[in-house]
Amino acid sequence: MERLGTGIGWRPEIADAVEEMPGVDWVEVVAENVCPAHLPESLLRLRRRGVTVVPHGVSLGLGGAEPPDEDRLTALAERARALGSPLVTEHIAFVRGGGALTASPRLEAGHLLPVPRTRDALDVLCENVRIAQEALPVPLAVENIAALLAWPDEELTEGQFLYELADRTGVRLLIDVANLHTNHINRGEDPARALAELPVEALAYVHVAGGFARDGVWHDSHAHPVPRPVLDILTDLASRVAPPGVLLERDENFPAPDELERELTAIGTAVESGRTAASRVAARRAADSAPTPAPARGAGPAAASDTGDRGAHGPDRRTGGMESARQRVALAQTALLSALVAGTPVPEGFDRVRIGVQARSLTAKRADVVAKVAPELPVLLGEEYRTAFLAYAQRHPMTGGYRQDALEFAESLLLADRPRDAAVRREVREWWLDRSGPAPRSRRPAARVARAAQRVLLRR
Structure with missing residues (x-):
């Protein structure tokens, strides 16, 4: 695996600071936020300096019941080629539900949701990862995610789940130590056990980020300083394996550049502490002439020994094969997602309080992203924006992307004669008309503009 070194998440808000920051060997960019034909000048300058750029996808939904979307895979591949990237990364998560497998309306989460650690979900994930690997021009690495809630009746620990995934597909792992901390607080999962069960030889790189506590849970915000427990988990990981790369994530509430530099220094110190600890252990073993024990693997290949025809060969064909596994996963994920975004009953076995916390978090995230x-x-709605959007979101689950969501929100305001200020309402209408067609009105026939305006007026 290529040695990446010390990195930071590239965001437009800190682009200038990242370019001038000492000790940055590589950057990671949200894949969906860049256009291959019009890459930001900052990224091009970094590339010319020899700084590696890795695209990090957030919308594939590799842990979802359906195969990954071909258009999304093509887009991710295009970004990898345009950026000259050595690998691409995505998440072990599902982001949408419904559709043909459940004969129900399509729903979008707007955020990453945890995959149940079951044999069915693992079989589907492995197949989806293989499909993605075949479509991408460079190796794929997948990331463990943070979760506010746990699935009932899980069959594997996180470490076991990741071990089997890597063992069956050869996929690389992007380990987020902040997410391990989040799952320790929210789900009682031991980070040290997860690290002990991981196939460390599959490690591609490491994410480090901050968060905050609220509603009795830890929120992985990427908007706060990295806490000491996350750095301690990083040290533990570095005592087991030398990470090929370590990257600081920050998505909003950006501090001054010198504060980011201090966080990068703290991350480097944590890694060095792990390496020092590993060297001491190795020296003691050498002095004692004791054989080096094999690293703990938790379930590893042994856990697959009781899975019938599954293991490295996919789902047990006696249970109906991959399509049946996909349908079972689809039904479970859609039921959960519907409870979170559409107010349907909470599926049996889930913590209702945590479902409420997750639902509020998804709605708040949706409002924030639409604002971006x-x-x-x-700007047009002022203080009314957030209240109005949250009320809209409670009645309208997201069924498409965020841009569509913004248009539908604006349309819902107009149909309700909102905002009350007529001048502001006219500006919102102008904004909606200018974006509701395939091209801005300046490039659209006048008749089409008139029809779009008439639709709004007739519905009022």
Whole structure:
């Protein structure tokens, strides 16, 4: 695996600071936020300096019941080629539900949701990863995610689940130590056990990030300083294996550049502490002439020995094969997602309080992202934006992307004669008309503009 070194997540808000920051060997960019034909000048300058750029996807939904979307895979491959990346990364998560497998309306989570650690979900994930690997021009690495809630009746620990995934597909692992900390607080899972069960030879690189506590749970915000427990988990990981790369993630609430530099220094110190600890253990073993024990693997290949025809060969064909596994996973994930975004009953076995916390978190995240993709709306609506959007979101689950969500939110306001200020309402209508067609009105026939306006007026 290529040695990446010390990295930081590239974001437009800190692009200038990242370019001037000493000791940055590589950056990671959210794949969906860049266009291969129009890469930001900052990224091009970094590339010319020899800085590695890795695209990090958030919308494939590799842990979902359906095979990964071909268009999304093509887009991710295009970004890898345009950036000259040595690998691409995605998440072990599902982000949508419903559709043909459940004969129900399509739903979008707008965020990463945890995959049940069951044999069915593992079989589907392995198949989806193999499909993605075949479509991508460079190796794929997948990331463990943070979770506010746990699935009932799980069959594997996180370490066992990741071990079998890597063993069956050869996929690389992107280990987020902040997510291990989050799952320790929220789900009582031991980070040290997860690290002991991982196939460390599959490690591609490591994420480090901050968060905060609220509603009795830990939120992986990427908007707060990295806490000491996360650095301690990083030290533990570095005592087991030398990470090929370690990257600081920050998505908002960006501090001054010198604060980011201090966080990078703290991360480097944590890694060095792990290496020092590993060297001491090796020296003691050498002095005692004791054989080096094999690292703990938890379930590893042994856990697959009782899975019938599954293991490295996929789902047991006696249970109906991959399509049946996909349908079972689809039904379970859709039931959970519907409870989170559409107010349907909470599936049996889930913690209702945690479901409420996760639902509120998804809605807040949705409001924040819509404000970013359509920044004119919070400017036009002012303080009314957030209240109005949260009320809209409770009645309208997201069925498409965030840009579509912004348009549907604006349309819902107009149909309800909102905002009350007529001048502001006219501006919202102008904004909606300018974006509701395939091209801005300046490039669209006048008749089409008139029809779009008439649709809104007739519905009022």
